[in-house]
Amino acid sequence: MSQVYNWQLGREMSYPYDARYPGRQFAFVFNINRCIACQSCTMACKSTWTFNKGQENMWWANVETKPYGGYPKFWDVKILDLLNRANPERQRWTGGVSDDPKAMYGQFSGMTIFEAIKKSIDVQSSRVLGYLPPDDEWTSPNIFEDNPRGKTGVRNKLHETGEQLPVHNTWFFYLARICNHCTYPACLAACPRKAIYKRPEDGIVLLDESQCRGYRKCVEACPYKKTMYRPNTRISEKCIGCFPRVEGTDPETNGVPMETRCMAACIGQIRMQGLVKVAPDGSWAEDRQHPLYYLVHVAKVALPLYPQFGTSPNGYYIPPRWVPREYLRQMFGPGVDRAIERYENPDRELLAVLQLFRRSNRIIFRYEIKEGPLVYEAAYRGRNIKIYNDTVIAFGKDGKELFRTTVQEPLHVRPNKHQNSI
Numbered sequence: 001m002s003q004v005y006n007w008q009l010g011r012e013m014s015y016p017y018d019a020r021y022p023g024r025q026f027a028f029v030f031n032i033n034r035c036i037a038c039q040s041c042t043m044a045c046k047s048t049w050t051f052n053k054g055q056e057n058m059w060w061a062n063v064e065t066k067p068y069g070g071y072p073k074f075w076d077v078k079i080l081d082l083l084n085r086a087n088p089e090r091q092r093w094t095g096g097v098s099d100d101p102k103a104m105y106g107q108f109s110g111m112t113i114f115e116a117i118k119k120s121i122d123v124q125s126s127r128v129l130g131y132l133p134p135d136d137e138w139t140s141p142n143i144f145e146d147n148p149r150g151k152t153g154v155r156n157k158l159h160e161t162g163e164q165l166p167v168h169n170t171w172f173f174y175l176a177r178i179c180n181h182c183t184y185p186a187c188l189a190a191c192p193r194k195a196i197y198k199r200p201e202d203g204i205v206l207l208d209e210s211q212c213r214g215y216r217k218c219v220e221a222c223p224y225k226k227t228m229y230r231p232n233t234r235i236s237e238k239c240i241g242c243f244p245r246v247e248g249t250d251p252e253t254n255g256v257p258m259e260t261r262c263m264a265a266c267i268g269q270i271r272m273q274g275l276v277k278v279a280p281d282g283s284w285a286e287d288r289q290h291p292l293y294y295l296v297h298v299a300k301v302a303l304p305l306y307p308q309f310g311t312s313p314n315g316y317y318i319p320p321r322w323v324p325r326e327y328l329r330q331m332f333g334p335g336v337d338r339a340i341e342r343y344e345n346p347d348r349e350l351l352a353v354l355q356l357f358r359r360s361n362r363i364i365f366r367y368e369i370k371e372g373p374l375v376y377e378a379a380y381r382g383r384n385i386k387i388y389n390d391t392v393i394a395f396g397k398d399g400k401e402l403f404r405t406t407v408q409e410p411l412h413v414r415p416n417k418h419q420n421s422i
């Protein structure tokens with residue numbers, strides 16, 4: 001085992017291999033507050049990559065209703081339970097949230113899935129704490145859709161008095177998921193064939209199917225359950241980060257790096273994907289005008305999914321405002337309260353950057369803001385708010401402008417002659 005630095009945990013941790021980092025890292029931010037569970041992302045991936053025989057139960061992109069839904073069934077409950085049993089001290093964080101980019105959420109003092117395995121008495125042959133879901137847990141990707149948790153904790157038992165922020169008594173939310181192309185991938189760590197690798201140019205984690213022999217160690221190890229076994233070929237497969245689009249080599253991209261299929265199809269405009277600069281210790285290098293760097297490291301509204309697992313996932317989420325905080329802290333770590341507070345009271349820059357989501361399929365590398373006039377002023381929940389119609393401009397890899405958009409959405413009035421046309 002080597003010691004590597006995990007900035008999401010604010011400390012070093014054990015990992016089976018020495019640290020090796022890409023120049024840039026595939027990363028994304030999903031704004032859960034906007035997801036409508038239309039499943040356009042799910043179907044965009046399915047119809048592109050997993051529509052063949054033997055892939056019927058294979059959903060690289062999925063959207064599940066929390067807290068009851070999950071694909072595979074109960075994946076998060078099961079891995080959290082394993083981690084809790086291995087962690088007598090439970091999953092505690094110390095030090096508090098800070099502005100230190102190397103320990104933004106404090107320090108995780110529990111054991112990660114790489115550390116907990118050393119304490120386990122029943123899986124001595126494994127390098128990562130995990131479990132292999134049985135076949136029937138992969139067959140219902142949308143189980144418990146829209147099933148809320150009531151005040152009493154009983155599924156579908158609604159609270160009688162209606163709901164009000166800051167926290168709803170009856171609640172659910174949609175969690176969109178793909179492979180996190182982790183900085184310390186558990187799938188890669190567990191593979192005895194060394195069939196899984198992380199690309200040095202963009203950090204996308206790929207599985208070389210010619211090397212795979214179907215031992216399913218990756219399926220067992222990935223805590224997010226994002227590698228999947230294909231029974232008719234007897235090898236495993238996983239999300240490929242739509243790498244031809246990201247490289248700009250897909251015929252549709254015309255040489256320009258484009259966002260993946262699941263990102264580009266997002267109806268709710270919840271998704272932004274990018275390639276962030278990586279520092280020599282694996283943390284994010286400062287890149288102030290990169291929209292993902294801004295959301296994660298400056299505004300601090302986007303948080304990693306289950307950072308305590310230790311894989312340093314590169315998927316970040318703006319947490320849903322209405323969900324009980326304890327549940328969210330378990331899922332996204334101690335940064336939740338700060339993230340929600342900032343998202344609910346966005347400053348001028350955050351409001352402008354939030355307009356960048358899904359205005360284009362091309363990958364944004366930098367943004368600039370041009371200040372505009374004050375267009376709205378009001379008191380809202382005890383605070384005075386002011387909204388300015390700023391213009392936010394996005395630039396691509398080559399430094400050329402991709403598009404510009406404003407905070408205030410333009411109003412289009414349909415001319416009379418088109419009134420009844422579709």
Ligand code: SF4
Pocket residue numbers: 178179180181182184185186187188205221222223224225226227238311
């Ligand atoms: S999410 Fe799972 S499959 Fe994807 S890189 Fe991380 S450990 Fe591997």
Ligand code: SF4
Pocket residue numbers: 044045046049060061178179239240241242260261262263
């Ligand atoms: S990045 Fe591409 S391969 Fe991965 S889930 Fe999204 S659409 Fe599927």
Ligand code: SF4
Pocket residue numbers: 034035036037038039040041042063174176265266267268269270271
């Ligand atoms: S396409 Fe977007 S809005 Fe629709 S389910 Fe997927 S993430 Fe949610």
